Amino acid sequence: METTNSMSRRHFLAATGAIAGSALLSSLPVDAHALTNQSGNGVNKKKMRVAMIGTGHRGTGMWGKDLVRDYSGYLEFVGLCDINPGRVETAKGMIGATCPTYTDFEKMMRETKPDVLIVTTVDATHDDFIVRGMELGADIITEKPMTTDEKKVQRILDAEKRTGKKCRVTFNYRYSPHRAKMWELLQAGEIGELTSIDFHWYLDTSHGADYFRRWHRLVEKSGSLWLHKASHHFDLLNWWIDSDPESVYALGQLNFYGKNGPYRAENCRNCPHTGECNFYYDLAKNQRLWNLYAENEKYDGYFRDGCVFKNDINIFDKMAATIKYVNGVEVAYSLTAYSPYEGYRISFNGTKGKIDAWIQESKPVNDANYDEIVLFKNFGKRQYFQIPFGEGHGGGDKLLKDQIFLPNVNDPLKQCASTRDGAFACLIGIAARNSIASGNVVKIADLTTLKPGAVKQYERVV
Ligand SMILES: NC(=O)c1ccc[n+]([C@@H]2O[C@H](COP(=O)([O-])OP(=O)(O)OC[C@H]3O[C@@H](n4cnc5c(N)ncnc54)[C@H](O)[C@@H]3O)[C@@H](O)[C@H]2O)c1
Incomplete structure (x- = not known):
């Protein structure tokens, strides 16, 4: 890998996509196909x-x-x-x-x-x-x-x-090449011992607002964004940290969508405020979604263009949590659902350095066609890793499907997720919800029979 501490000497590294696809794969034994x-x-x-x-x-x-x-x-x-x-x-x-x-x-x-x-x-x-x-x-x-x-x-x-x-x-987010690159850097010990992570996710007023239009707006259907959206992020944390979550303290509010809006209707097609509402969504412009939902709403009343200001919205749109892992790593996490762009900022803090990234999924910086990760070494140089975008969650969707459906695809980055992984990702969100309700720190071990361990258990699901 190239090293530089100068912005002008950045090198383009088509790093992780290639590693996930070939080099590491060929160096490992072949599993029975999943x-x-x-x-x-x-x-x-x-x-x-x-x-x-x-x-x-x-x-x-x-x-x-x-x-x-x-x-x-x-x-x-x-x-x-x-x-x-x-x-x-x-x-x-x-x-x-x-x-x-x-x-x-x-x-x-x-x-x-x-x-x-x-x-x-x-x-x-x-x-x-x-x-x-x-x-x-x-x-x-x-x-x-x-x-x-x-x-x-x-x-x-x-x-x-x-x-x-x-x-x-x-968990397709694990397969996005730039996130796999983060995993590799952590596993390689590039920042020494990982001690804490600052992880802040932003949903925008387009894709993010969509969660408030549909069933996701109701806790009883989606579990709230703590489950529906943040479970992706919690799974990434569990995978990167390579340990199980121990306890969670959280805060959350609904202070933008729902009852906070200046006006409302059942859905955009029946709304008198379309001229003034920034969230007006014209379903007729998307033929595929029109056919799938509008043509079939007579059967179940499912409006794909539901109003983001409906009074029944009962999920949070602003959330924060402190998560402690069994191996001692501490995480400061937040999720905001009304941002101008969609993406995240992350810092992995270690005893020998730090890995940072600012990923803008909806409006990439300078229209760049790559995601950038910066590795800082204490008393040392910086390295810049620029990972090319791919189609579908940065190319992750295709890699995930290849692993499931093609023969002889191995799992060198331990991206395959079992029910244990699914459970721990959910349990952080559930603990956060329970913590907001009680005002207390919630211990993950108190929620199910699953006992968190200092080292994450890996299972190749076959
Ligand atoms: N991994 C990702 O990036 C990603 C992206 C989008 C959606 N998802 C997940 O995919 C799932 C579906 O999301 P979607 O956006 O397609 O939602 P959707 O509303 O478009 O589709 C859900 C479908 O389930 C049907 N359904 C609901 N209850 C049912 C029941 N009891 N019996 C039979 N059918 C029922 C609905 O009629 C609808 O057709 C969700 O769990 C969502 O979290 C994952």
């Missing part, structure tokens, strides 16, 4: 039989159309299910699948007997499908957050043990 029926030499013996519950945006895109387009040699859809009969039919066309569609989950599982069930429903319903899916004989691939409260976390852990089936949580 969650599939494929042979070790990449020749297709039998395709993975996949069913999906929840055919909305994520289900039809990342886990639908993209799978049919890129991985048809390795898998086939055998069933699609959604509570909305119109949306599941629309989704089938969007995905390009030829399998039957269902509105009855049990019926789909009994008739199609999938090897793998993909869970992409509303967050608070994940546990029902994960548990029942395993009971009915499938391994599970679930979107984050794994679930939304501590009882549901326990249910999932118990069901996995009881059924012998496996559940993988798709």
Whole structure:
């Protein structure tokens, strides 16, 4: 790696993408392929039989159309299910699948007997499908957050043990090349012993505001942004720190969206304030979303263009937490949901130096096509690492799917996430919510039977 302490001598390092994709992979032994029926030499013996519950945006895109387009040699859809009969039919066309569609989950599982069930429903319903899916004989691939409260976390852990089936949580943020680069620098001991992290995430008034338009606005459906959004960030922390969280103290308020707005309506299409509202969202401009949601709202009243100032919004839009890890690392975390840009600032503080990054996802600095990480050494030089952007969460989505569906892809950066990982990411958010309610520090060990350890346990989910 190149070293410089001068901004003018920065070098372009296409570092982590390449490492994740090739160098480190080839240096390690090959695992039996995860969650599939494929042979070790990449020749297709039998395709993975996949069913999906929840055919909305994520289900039809990342886990639908993209799978049919890129991985048809390795898998086939055998069933699609959604509570909305119109949306599941629309989704089938969007995905390009030829399998039957269902509105009855049990019926789909009994008739199609999938090897793998993909869970992409509303967050608070994940546990029902994960548990029942395993009971009915499938391994599970679930979107984050794994679930939304501590009882549901326990249910999932118990069901996995009881059924012998496996559940993988798709923490795609781990696979973004610049975050993998941070992991590598930490693992390599570049800043000595990691002692604390300052981690501040900003959601913008476009993508961030979207959470306040839909079901995510209700704690009972999303668990709040502590679960829906921050579980991504907590999982990154757990992975980077390589230890389990011990305790959480948190604060949170709703002081921008919801009841704080100057006016409101049910949704933008029926609103008299569209001319003056900065949050006016014209769903008709997006044909795909119109077809998926507006054309099917007659079945369930799900408005994709819901008002961000509705009085029923009961999640926080400003949050902060102090998290202590078993290995002694301390984290100062915050999440703000009404920022001009989307992204984050992070500082990893160690005994021999510091790693910093300011990542702007929605409006990159100077329209740069890379993410930059700076490594500072105490009494020494700086190094700049510039990691090229890729499509879909910085290129992470593709790397995650390759690892799941292609044969012979190893896991050198320990990015594969188990239910234990899914649980600890959720438990930090749940502890934060409980801490705000009680005003007390919440111990993670008090929430479930899962006991946090000084060193994170790794499991390659197969
Ligand atoms: N990892 C990521 O970057 C990422 C990005 C987006 C979404 N997600 C996750 O994907 C999941 C889906 O999000 P989305 O944006 O597609 O939401 P969405 O609202 O577009 O889709 C959810 C679908 O689930 C269906 N559904 C809800 N309850 C159901 C039930 N009880 N039975 C059957 N179907 C039911 C809805 O009708 C809808 O079609 C969420 O868990 C979300 O957190 C992850």
